[in-house]
Amino acid sequence: MATSLIDRLEQNEPALTELAGLGWHTAVEISNALVQNTTVNSFRFNSCGLDDADCVAIMQGLTRRYAYQVNNLCVTCRPRTKRISFARNNIGAVGAYEIANFLTSPLSKCHSESKSEICAKCGNNRLLAPRFMEDFIRIELLSNTIGDEGVTVITNAITAFATSSDDRSHYIVELGFERNGISDIGMMPICQMLTTHNYSLHTLHLGKNDFTPRGVVYLADALKVNKTLETLxxxxxxxxxxEGTVILAESLKYNTTLKTLLLKKCGLSDHGYYLLIQALYNGHSPYLMSQSNHTLTEISVCSRFSHNMTLDTVPLRTLLSWNNMGTSTAQRLKLVSFFCSNQGIRHVHSLSLDRKLFPYLLRKIWRVFREDMHRRSVNKLEVLFKYIREMPSVVES
Known part of the structure; x- marks a missing residue:
């Protein structure tokens, strides 16, 4: 006779590390079976037809599970929660409130006040020292109906937890809020969360929502100061x-951590695409080192844009390949590219440098591109003649 999912959870089957769905059981039954389970670390309730009541039951079960672990298990035997996913269900603001309660519950902060001295799983005397489990959790709520109210309570809970104490048990590393009807109002608490003292969140999904360029303004302000987000x-x-791309591109020039930016089907024109290129390489300014992004390594836009379209600047494909080599290399190649451009030549001559320095400058430029000839070819004589043409005094002499 096949063992039911409830039995497997209660018997702590070692192979059962991910709970994918409810099986033939109700959310309440699964919730009760989870309390003393020590094997499952990933909870994926995707496309299960769950509503707010089901979400409340499951999250309350997870909270009781943490309380049990604190009082009965040593740090070594406590499972680390990796993922909580409710994608493609019918969860609204009520379920979002329960998720927020789970994140801020005193029981989940793992302050051990247990009177027991023996771990219920391994039997060792290691339960006395209070420790934090430090779970790095991915929360996914793709295609639900939490709206502005739900996203506000969840992000406010993360913000409050992040600023209240450095001793935290939950570190949220990824948030998925796609297709949840989030407007400009909901973007405000999201961006407030991004600007808090947060060391963990590295991935944020906000695709297919309802915010406008006004919401992008909040996001741009957050990106200028955020130091953890890597994927947006x-x-x-x-x-x-x-309109929103103009705002976003300007903030990217000051961001030093974002690596992946996905902007498919966001209404960009050729001008918006050009603005993204300018964010990576502001070749019209002598201050390109501080006014260009050197960390973005992937930008996904509509397929109609060619990655080789230059619009009078370096192709996006080339810029991304430079950024993939690391910040210092990207800065070096962009600076040399600027010196080889008409803008760079005019800037150098505007500094009224001693012409004896120009051969040295050209040797430096050539040395950099010689090391990267397979990526970009430069005609040394062409660059030299450009500099000479900008110096009538040299031609006359």
Whole structure:
């Protein structure tokens, strides 16, 4: 006779490390079976037809599970929660409140006040020292109905938990809020969360929501100061358009951690695409080192844009390949590219440098591109003649 899912959970089957769905059981039954389980670390309730009541039951079960672990298990035997996913269900603001309660519950902060001295799983005398479990959790709520109210309570809970104490048990590393009807109002608490003292969140999915360029303004302000976010998904927000891209591109020049930016189906035109290139390489300014982004290594836009389209600047494909080599190498190649451009030549001559320095400058330029000839070819004589043409005094002499 096949063992039921409830039995497997209660018997702590070692092979059962991920709970994918409810099986033939109700959310309440699964919730009760989870309390003393020590093997499952990933909870994926995707496309299960769950509503707010089901979400409340499951999250309350997880809270009781943490309380049991604190009082009965040593740090070594406590499972680390990796993922909580409710994608493609019918969870609204009520379920979001329960998720927020789980994140801020005193029981989940792992302050051990247990009177027991023996771990219920391994039997060792290691339960006395209070320790934090430090779970790095991915929370996914793709295609639900939490709206502005739900996203506000969840992000406010993360913000409050992040600023209240450095001794935390939950570190949220990824948030998935795609297709949840989030407007400009909901973007405000999200961006407030990004600007808090947060050391963990590295991936944020906000695709196919309802915010406008006004919401992008909040996001741009957050990106200027955020030091942890590495992946930002905005695909499917067609109202962003070029207006929002202008705001976003400007903030990217000051961001030093974002690596992946997804902007498919966001209403970009050729001008918006050009603005993204300018964010990576501001070749019209002598201050390109501080006014260019050197960390973005992937930008996903509509397929109609060619990665080789230059619009009078370095192709996006080339810029991304430079950034993939590391910040210092990217800065070096962009600076040399600027010196080889008409803008760079005019800037150098405007400094009224001693002409004896120009051969040295050209040797430096050639040395850099010689090391990267397979990536970009430069005609040394052509660059030299450009500099000479900008110096009539040299021609006359």
């Amino acid at each position: 998904n905005l695909s499917g927000n067609s109202d962003i358009g070029d």
